[in-house]
Amino acid sequence: MxxxxxxxxxxxxxxxxxxxxxxxxxxxxxxxxxxxxxxxxxxxxxxxxxxxxxxxxxxxxxxxxxxxxxxxxxxxxxxxxxxxxxxxxxxxxxxxxxxxxxxxxxxxxxxxxxxxxxxTFAGLVNNFSSFSSQAIIPYASAGPNGCFSLITQHYMQSFGVTREDFGRIALAQRANAATNPNALLGGKSLTMEDYLAARPVAGPLHLFDCVMPCxxxxxxxxxxxxxxxxLGLPYATIRGAIERHNAYREDPIAVRSGWAMDRDALYAQSGLDCSAIDCVQTYDDYPVITMMQLEDLGFCAKGEAADFVRRHDLTIQGDFPVNTSGGQLGCGQAGCSGGFLTVVETLRQVTGQPLGGQVRDARIGLASGYGMVTYDRCLGTGAVILEGAR
Amino acid sequence: MTISIQRCQSCGTFNYPAHAVCGNCLSDALADCAIEGRGVLLALSTVHHSLDPEWRAHLPVQLATVDLDCGVQVICFAEPGLQTPARVCLAPSQDRPGVWIARAQDA
Structure with a gap:
């Protein structure tokens, strides 16, 4: 290449x-x-x-x-x-x-x-893709929750992951959201008991695994x-960026996505490795997808993200800050804005302009993207590493 | 009992959901092909929430991902009592026209 x-x-x-x-x-x-x-x-x-x-x-x-x-x-x-x-x-x-x-x-x-x-949300889901109209909607019109509940159940069984492991991500993001005045769920605390007792949506997915459309x-x-x-503007430079569509179609159910295909190119272009990243913004439509990104972007091996989130503190003050705005789980999912949130929050952190809490000394941030579930998984992946120049 | 999956007449690849052209060789010589619908049940989920008000009275239902032996993956309904992974067979649903249900495959 x-x-x-x-x-x-x-x-x-x-x-x-x-x-x-x-x-x-x-x-x-x-x-x-x-x-x-x-x-x-x-x-x-x-x-x-x-x-x-x-x-x-x-x-x-x-x-x-x-x-x-x-x-x-x-x-x-x-x-x-x-x-x-x-x-x-x-x-x-x-x-x-x-x-x-x-x-x-x-x-x-x-x-x-x-x-x-x-x-708008039902209208969007009902007209999202031709494959979906043909092969997903007739099966109870469960929307993205249906497809991602299957991916989540398979991932949990394959790698021995529990709901509590996903709960660690949801709780950390809710704590991060508490500092962000724009986070729609920032004012509501979330305990592990609340998380585990939430009403079921689909399979292992319960209320606090799902984003709120807004x-x-x-x-x-x-x-x-x-x-x-x-212009005197605080700015960031782009150390590296990747993009991939329809990766690993041969996998019968998604356990990884395009980041795994391109992460070496990302770090090579950046001249950096994972250890240089001060904060990570993952696309968090569901906690399992955050886990996949931690694996596929090289922060831990495949199947080890649950162990990774048990060993690390994902909050703004933690040793591995993730989704420092609260992410979509904390802020809400404002349509395509959800795909911009990771980039915007990374830019905020590395240039010292957060809406909420600031990751201490954040200079290099990674923003990831994941989009477009046209049938049984999202097709698009991307990631960018930004470096703040203050 | 059989189900119908689109097959490319040029290269033999099965395509699902139905494609405009073959996802392998881009031929438009596609035809529906009756197959037995055998495969592996990869994932199961009990759906409690639907975006369609018509569905709400019929919930919960079991949703499944099945990796068919012919090489395509199908999201479909599943009969009660299945566990993953398991060999299953897809059949047209008796109560709901136009959809498939995964049943335990006889050994």
């Missing part, structure tokens, strides 16, 4: 979050527009200076990024549309970084936003380092 070029000279700036709400009567356009307005204000630039726009949303239909240029009164020379859920944040960052490096855009706004109401938006800007410096 050709070694990808380094991301030299590219800065990621202005992590922004539009306040999450359990439900909203506003449109996805509104949430995306707020993210853009907040980015412009944070950077201290004019709207016209943004000449690249990448967006991700599940509830913007029938519109896409190109329609947003008209809504927002912009004439960008580069756009990208990435309605790819959990992997959209890493994908947006990779594409925006190359556009800036090659001079196709000076400043790219990367935004994800979704609205939420009782109809409305909100996340975003960041990508520009040249020299521009970030000139």
């Amino acid at each position: 050709t070694r990808p070029h380094a991301y030299d000279g590219v800065a990621v700036v202005c992590p922004t979050t539009v306040t999450y709400e359990k439900t909203s009567t506003r449109s996805a356009h509104w949430f995306l527009a707020r993210a853009l307005a907040q980015l412009i204000a944070a950077a201290g630039i004019a709207k016209e200076e943004i000449d690249g726009l990448a967006s991700a949303s599940f509830t913007l239909a029938p519109d896409s990024t190109i329609a947003l240029t008209e809504h927002f009164g912009m004439a960008p020379r580069w756009i990208e549309w990435l309605p790819f859920g959990g992997v959209s944040g890493v994908m947006a960052l990779r594409r925006a970084a190359r556009a800036v490096q090659m001079g196709d855009a000076n400043i790219v706004a990367c935004i994800a936003g979704d609205t939420a109401n009782p109809e 409305a909100g938006a996340e975003g960041f800007l990508v520009m040249e380092v020299r521009r970030a410096r000139a």
Whole structure:
């Protein structure tokens, strides 16, 4: 495989979050527009200076990024549309970084936003993919919970994992969420007794293993380092980034995903190994997927993530901070914003701009992405290592 | 009893869910093929919650992942009393048209 070029000279700036709400009567356009307005204000630039726009949303239909240029009164020379859920944040960052490096855009706004109401989630699930319409929905319309309950049961049996092991992840993230004013569940404490006694949803999945759909938006800007410096903005550089789709189709049920295929490339490009990472943001649609990422990204061997979470403290003050914003389990899942949350929170931590607690001396962070369950597993994976330059 | 799975007439690969072209060789010479539906039960889950109000009166139901011997994986219903892993056979459901149920495979 050709070694990808380094991301030299590219800065990621202005992590922004539009306040999450359990439900909203506003449109996805509104949430995306707020993210853009907040980015412009944070950077201290004019709207016209943004000449690249990448967006991700599940509830913007029938519109896409190109329609947003008209809504927002912009004439960008580069756009990208990435309605790819959990992997959209890493994908947006990779594409925006190359556009800036090659001079196709000076400043790219990367935004994800979704609205939420009782109809949007069921509507989304019922029209998510042709394979799902054909082969998943007739089986009790359980949504992603059905598929991931099967993956979870198989993983537990294969590796001797208990619900309590998953509970350690859920409790640590809830504790992290308590410091984050944007986390919808931040004000509610969670004990192991609460976790284990929660109502069953599907198989081993119970209420606190599942994210709460909500409305909100996340975003960041990508520009040249020299521009970030000139604007006086705290920034991060991209040490390495990977992406993979439909990896390991030969596995009859998912026990790993694309990170395992590309992690060596990620660390080689970064010139770092796992021990250099100060905090990790995993895509936490379900705790089992966080465990898979810890394994596939090399923090422990396959099947050893339960032991890893027993031995480590995943809270902000802990020896291995994970999902320091509270993650989606703590904040809620604002559609495609959930795929941006890992990137935005990593950027916040390594540039010292957290909404909640700060990981002490965090300089290098890893953000992971996982998205698009079109049949029996998510297809897309990605990861990026950001280094703060303060 | 048999079930029907799409098979490529060019390379012999089974495709599930049904594809527009073969996932192996991209041929569009695809046809439904009746098979016995034998395979391994890989995962089981009792579903307590559905997004479809019509389903709510019929819950809980058992959901399963079955790795069929023909090389495709099927998410389907399962009869009570199964454990993973086990040899199973898929059959069309008696009570629900258009879906399959995994049953214990006779040795």
